[in-house]
Amino acid sequence: MEAGREQSVLTVAGVxxxxxxxxxxxxxxxxxxxxxxxxxxxxxxxxxxLPRGWTDxxxxxxxxxNRRDDDxxxxxxxxxxxxxxxxxxxxxxxxxxxxxxxxxxxTADVTEPPRFAFIGVRACELNAIAIxxxxxxxxxxxxxxxxxxxxxxxxxxxxxxxxxxxxxxxSMKTGPKAEAGFDLALTEMLEGGESRFLVEVGSxxxxxxxxxxxxxxxxxxxxxxxIGIVARTTASMGRAMPxxxxxxxxxxxxxxxxxxxxxxxxxxxxxxxxxxxxxxCTSVEDTSDLxxxxxxxxxxxxxxxxxxxxxxxGGSVRSSAKARYRQWMTHKLATWxxxxxxxxxxxxxxxxxxxPVGIDITEEVRAIQGxx
Amino acid sequence: xxxxxxxxxxxPQVMRVAQAQLDxxxxxxLKLEPEADLPRxxxxxxxxxxxxxxxxxxxxxxxxxxxxxxxVHTIRAVGAVSRALTELRVGDSLxxxxxFGVGWPMEELYGKDVILLAGGIGLAPLRPAIxxxxxxxxxxxxxxILYGTRSPADILFRSxxxxxxxxxxxxxxxxxxxxxxxxxxxxxxxxxxxxxxAFDPGRTVALLCGPEIMMRFGVQALGSVGxxxxxxxxxxxxxMKCGIGLCGHCQFSPAFVCKDGPVFRYDQIRYLLALKEx
Numbered sequence: 082m083e084a085g086r087e088q089s090v091l092t093v094a095g096v097x098x099x100x101x102x103x104x105x106x107x108x109x110x111x112x113x114x115x116x117x118x119x120x121x122x123x124x125x126x127x128x129x130x131l132p133r134g135w136t137d138x139x140x141x142x143x144x145x146x147n148r149r150d151d152d153x154x155x156x157x158x159x160x161x162x163x164x165x166x167x168x169x170x171x172x173x174x175x176x177x178x179x180x181x182x183x184x185x186x187x188t189a190d191v192t193e194p195p196r197f198a199f200i201g202v203r204a205c206e207l208n209a210i211a212i213x214x215x216x217x218x219x220x221x222x223x224x225x226x227x228x229x230x231x232x233x234x235x236x237x238x239x240x241x242x243x244x245x246x247x248x249x250x251x252s253m254k255t256g257p258k259a260e261a262g263f264d265l266a267l268t269e270m271l272e273g274g275e276s277r278f279l280v281e282v283g284s285x286x287x288x289x290x291x292x293x294x295x296x297x298x299x300x301x302x303x304x305x306x307x308i309g310i311v312a313r314t315t316a317s318m319g320r321a322m323p324x325x326x327x328x329x330x331x332x333x334x335x336x337x338x339x340x341x342x343x344x345x346x347x348x349x350x351x352x353x354x355x356x357x358x359x360x361x362c363t364s365v366e367d368t369s370d371l372x373x374x375x376x377x378x379x380x381x382x383x384x385x386x387x388x389x390x391x392x393x394x395g396g397s398v399r400s401s402a403k404a405r406y407r408q409w410m411t412h413k414l415a416t417w418x419x420x421x422x423x424x425x426x427x428x429x430x431x432x433x434x435x436x437p438v439g440i441d442i443t444e445e446v447r448a449i450q451g452x453x
Numbered sequence: 454x455x456x457x458x459x460x461x462x463x464x465p466q467v468m469r470v471a472q473a474q475l476d477x478x479x480x481x482x483l484k485l486e487p488e489a490d491l492p493r494x495x496x497x498x499x500x501x502x503x504x505x506x507x508x509x510x511x512x513x514x515x516x517x518x519x520x521x522x523x524x525v526h527t528i529r530a531v532g533a534v535s536r537a538l539t540e541l542r543v544g545d546s547l548x549x550x551x552x553f554g555v556g557w558p559m560e561e562l563y564g565k566d567v568i569l570l571a572g573g574i575g576l577a578p579l580r581p582a583i584x585x586x587x588x589x590x591x592x593x594x595x596x597x598i599l600y601g602t603r604s605p606a607d608i609l610f611r612s613x614x615x616x617x618x619x620x621x622x623x624x625x626x627x628x629x630x631x632x633x634x635x636x637x638x639x640x641x642x643x644x645x646x647x648x649x650x651a652f653d654p655g656r657t658v659a660l661l662c663g664p665e666i667m668m669r670f671g672v673q674a675l676g677s678v679g680x681x682x683x684x685x686x687x688x689x690x691x692x693m694k695c696g697i698g699l700c701g702h703c704q705f706s707p708a709f710v711c712k713d714g715p716v717f718r719y720d721q722i723r724y725l726l727a728l729k730e731x
Contacts, residue, residue, distance in 0.1 A: 176464045178505050178548070185505060185546035189464045221712070222462045222697040335728055362701030364694050369506030376506035380463070390702060393692050394531040404730035412704065419707035
């Protein structure tokens with residue numbers, strides 16, 4: 082434990098006050114809420130908008146919401162959404178152009194994005210955002226849209242009180258406890274049906290926000306309880322990424338028969354890339370009015386599973402399902418290191434849960450490692 | 454080296470077509486102005502060109518890096534964007550972002566024998582290097598330009614190729630896949646020209662640009678006569694949507710072709726070229 086770490090305890094009313102305080106500071110408060118029988122991220126006004134008393138059941142290709150026997154506010158793991166939908170939106174207007182009197186003028190899209198306060202950000206997700214920071218801000222060219230959305234955001238992390246059936250953050254060393262990248266981090270403690278939250282401060286802004294909330298100092302017992310909760314979560318991970326140098330393993334096995342095997346199952350639907358919190362690929366689309374005088378360009382999420390993704394004159398470079406799955410997985414777990422100095426996987430399990438045929442990235446690695 | 458948020462590298466600047474010339478069926482060379490605001494390009498780099506309302510495409514610069522007289526691109530109409538670009542005429546507007554990418558290693562060529570192996574439209578990205586070679590001719594050893602194209606009608610920069618061929622200090626050979634009655638030259642793939650030139654393989658640098666299949670055979674042929682892997686450079690082509698390493702499209706295993714390439718030294722990508730559909 083680092084020196085100067087201060088911890089307090091909030092009640093549910095304190096969390097309610099936290100939302101109000103963030104709104105008062107000009108933040109748009111976004112967090113988990115139930116919609117279409119899934120836990121998604123959207124605007125939330127109050128604690129009542131949180132999935133109170135819900136939990137999720139996850140497995141390969143399987144996701145269900147179930148009622149809990151308590152009123153936990155954060156008693157579930159991650160759903161189909163990730164915070165990238167706010168920081169790296171699915172559609173982003175880049176510029177528009179207008180032709181007048183033979184002159185064309187291009188106007189950049191400079192819409193000021195909201196200042197987001199993200200509620201209930203899990204450790205794996207904080208790590209995913211740190212990875213996207215490297216992608217969008219770490220190279221010679223920064224993405225100004227990501228930068229603008231990212232730099233003023235406020236992060237309220239939640240340390241996971243349980244692991245999901247497809248979670249493997251412990252093996253990726255990206256959770257379940259939020260270690261960095263948050264303003265405040267909560268651990269939900271359920272005692273006699275009543276939730277209390279141990280709060281850890283991660284930034285000056287977090288300290289300022291917390292100072293105005295009704296709270297009490299954490300006791301040694303509270304801290305021990307929180308540590309126990311995280312330890313229990315770590316011990317109950319649904320899955321694990323095999324140990325060893327996965328980068329080397331995959332790059333040395335680019336012609337492994339397992340790629341043919343997984344290609345038999347993979348539908349190349351791209352779900353895994355849409356739900357992945359680090360997948361960043363985009364394409365651009367130009368539109369024009371009927372006269373061609375006003376045109377614009379929009380960037381949208383793209384997926385390496387489409388035929389179009391690698392299309393050059395003459396055909397797609399990666400036309401087989403085998404090549405496309407291999408590209409996705411070797412990029413995520415291997416060449417991401419070459420490009421950005423880190424794995425592209427945080428062990429959130431979304432690609433496993435939301436794969437319609439339940440392909441499990443950890444199992445695919447294990448199969449290649451095992452020499453099947 | 455991150456640029457401030459106010460500067461968006463995805464926003465093109467508006468250029469005007471100053472000259473448009475038909476070079477071969479479906480191939481146009483456009484000279485664009487104003488050049489003044491653009492960073493100087495190096496041979497082998499590319500720009501992202503926008504046909505407003507249609508889309509954007511990565512196109513190599515084909516002009517003289519020393520001229521300062523407009524940015525020159527040679528474009529073959531093969532898709533919606535490239536066709537729209539070739540339909541632009543003098544005075545029309547288009548968008549430009551760039552220059553991007555790592556070009557030909559011009560300094561590496563000093564004191565070496567130089568072989569340029571071009572296939573089809575691949576001559577265009579090599580032309581800036583040719584201008585540089587000819588401008589500083591005394592700094593290089595033997596210089597050979599080997600160019601293969603589909604048919605006599607497809608020969609790019611024809612009068613310029615003929616003028617290069619007239620020089621006594623450059624060895625220029627052209628071959629076509631399909632000859633017609635007008636053609637009295639070589640017929641066959643570009644690698645068949647290799648025995649016609651004299652060079653010292655151990656101190657040769659070869660620059661290759663053309664279809665990937667042509668470059669695969671090119672490195673094989675050069676290797677078989679003793680040119681080392683470290684002496685061959687290839688300009689790779691992949692789909693590009695941003696040109697700056699953010700869209701993910703141009704990945705070639707660990708590399709982003711847009712920012713780590715498009716020019717790669719062969720020994721560094723040899724293992725990748727050996728695999729299909731990477």
